[in-house]
Amino acid sequence: MxxxxxxxxxxxxxxxxxxxxxxxxxxxxxxxxxxxxxxxxxxxxxxxxxxxxxxxxxxxxxxxxxxxxxxxxxxxxxxxxxxxxxxxxxxxxxxxxxxxxxxxxxxxxxxxxxxxxxxxxxxxxxAMLQDEYEDLCLVLLDSRQARVMTVRSNILEDRERTKIDLMNKHKKGGWSQKRFNRLRRGAIHAFIREVASDLECIRQERMRGIIIAGPGEAKKMLAEELPKDLKDMVIGMVDTDIETPEGKLLSLAEEVASIDEREGEMRCVDELRAAIMKGEPASYGPGEVHTALTEARVRTLIILKGTSIPGWKCERCGRMVPGEAPPPECPACGGAPSVVDIVEEFFEMAETIGAFTEFVEDSPFLESLGGIAAILRY
Ligand SMILES: [Zn+2]
CATH class of the missing domain: 3.30.960.10 (eRF1 domain 1)
Incomplete structure (x- = not known):
């Protein structure tokens, strides 16, 4: 919107x-x-x-x-x-x-x-802010209450609340402790299943992942109850009080998301390294990456944060030259070249061909490649 x-x-x-x-x-x-x-x-x-x-x-x-x-x-x-x-x-x-x-x-x-x-x-x-603040799903639960929330752009929003009242519903006079415990376990299980089904609603949404928070064992029970695809989306479990205030919940979620983001970046750089070692389609450095982008062969563009490559571009014919000041006119078409940040140009090209861009916080390997690389489709 x-x-x-x-x-x-x-x-x-x-x-x-x-x-x-x-x-x-x-x-x-x-x-x-x-x-x-x-x-x-x-x-x-x-x-x-x-x-x-x-x-x-x-x-x-x-x-x-x-x-x-x-x-x-x-x-x-x-x-x-x-x-x-x-x-x-x-x-x-x-x-x-x-x-x-x-x-x-x-x-x-x-x-x-x-x-x-x-x-x-x-x-x-x-683009870098979008990469840093991808949407999240946060579940806070214990064995009798649960809140399903989303965190979008660092804003927390309640989606579902579920509660059971074990004592009133199930403890009737005359029950043996054993029978009560059995009924209680059954009720908790049913409750956890209900929370799991509340999570179905996020399946259609693009999320970085699900974070499960709360005290005790309910977190693990919920994770086990989730269908495979949702289970795979769990990026962290956090031990915290059920009454944790929202500000604290946000910072917990941010922490888990940030660890997950750094892990994703490392996986991406590892994939690049492996591709280069094995001679699979990959490219690095402004010249090679530019060619691959022009030919729409890039699957993932990888940018080391803070990388800036000055250069010039002719908007008329698309000619782009990294590392040089613009000539008075474009040698190819006579158009007026303008000073550009090559990294920004590459990002825009990646977006227009539907490639994914990964921004990497820190990687000596990527730095050694000039801060810019790509994993290619072919
Ligand atoms: Zn030109």
Whole structure:
């Protein structure tokens, strides 16, 4: 659900933003403005940042494009200055008065401050946030109550609550302790089965995984009760009190998700390493990866976070050269080349061909390959 045309005073979940669609948006000239602002603690600095970046960008532009930029700033000014809504930690906007593009997002996680004018929307920071904050399912239970929750963009939401009252339902006068225990076990089992079936609802949703939290044995019982595909989605079990407050639940979930994310990154780098060793389809370095992307052979693009490869690109013919300053005109077609971040260009190409992008926090191996590599389809 994207905030097109309707009120923009609501939070947008990261997983609801379609980057593939935005990746295909481009122009021959620098007409796309992208702004990322943290909201809250640091927002008093935003106005002066925007003012100073606007001056710098205007100065670097010719008269025509400077006018386009001015109009674009008018389109977004009110949104960038506006009061925050509850829970808002960041604001992101992509706009161009030339093409009419206007996307405004209030998000619940904090981005780093950026303001960029380019031939396409600058999506990399948003892509990395999406990678970091994938949706999660969190179950908190003991043997008599359960809450099924989702965590999306660091926002916790209750989905299902289930409860049994063992004492009132099952303890009647005159029962032997043995009979009571048997009935109690049966009731708990039925209860756990009910929680497992509550989890069916997340099957249709794209989730990083399921986290099971709570005191005692109920966690393990639930995991055993889950059908195989849901069981495979369990990324962690956490011992915690059934009364754990939501803030603490969120940080527990974040911790488990972050460990899972790092493990996923390592698996991805291991797969790359194995492919390179065995001579299976893989490529690394800007030149090779660019060729593979152009030929739509990339299955997974792997980017070491923090990698930046300056270069130039001709938007008219698509020629891209890493590591060089742009010539006055494109030697292939005579078009006007622009300075680009090759990594951002690669990400956009990967999105348009339906490849998956994995951002890796830390890997000396990947660093030794220049911070950019790809596992190929063939
Ligand atoms: Zn060209």
């Amino acid at each position: 994207e905030g097109k045309g309707k009120s923009d005073r609501h939070l947008t979940l990261l997983s609801d933003i379609d980057l593939a669609e935005l990746s295909s948006v481009r122009d021959e000239n620098d007409v796309f403005l992208s702004v990322y602002l943290p909201i809250g603690r640091k927002s008093d600095l935003n106005a002066s940042y925007i003012a100073s970046r606007s001056r710098d960008i205007s100065k670097a532009l010719g008269k025509d494009l400077s006018a386009v930029f001015g109009d674009t700033m008018e389109m977004v000014g009110e949104f960038l200055d506006g009061r925050p809504v509850p829970g808002e930690r960041g604001r992101v906007v992509f706009a161009s008065s030339r093409t009419g593009l206007l996307r405004k997002y209030r998000i619940s996680v904090e981005p780093e401050t950026r303001m960029v004018l380019d031939t396409s929307p600058f999506l990399l920071p948003l």
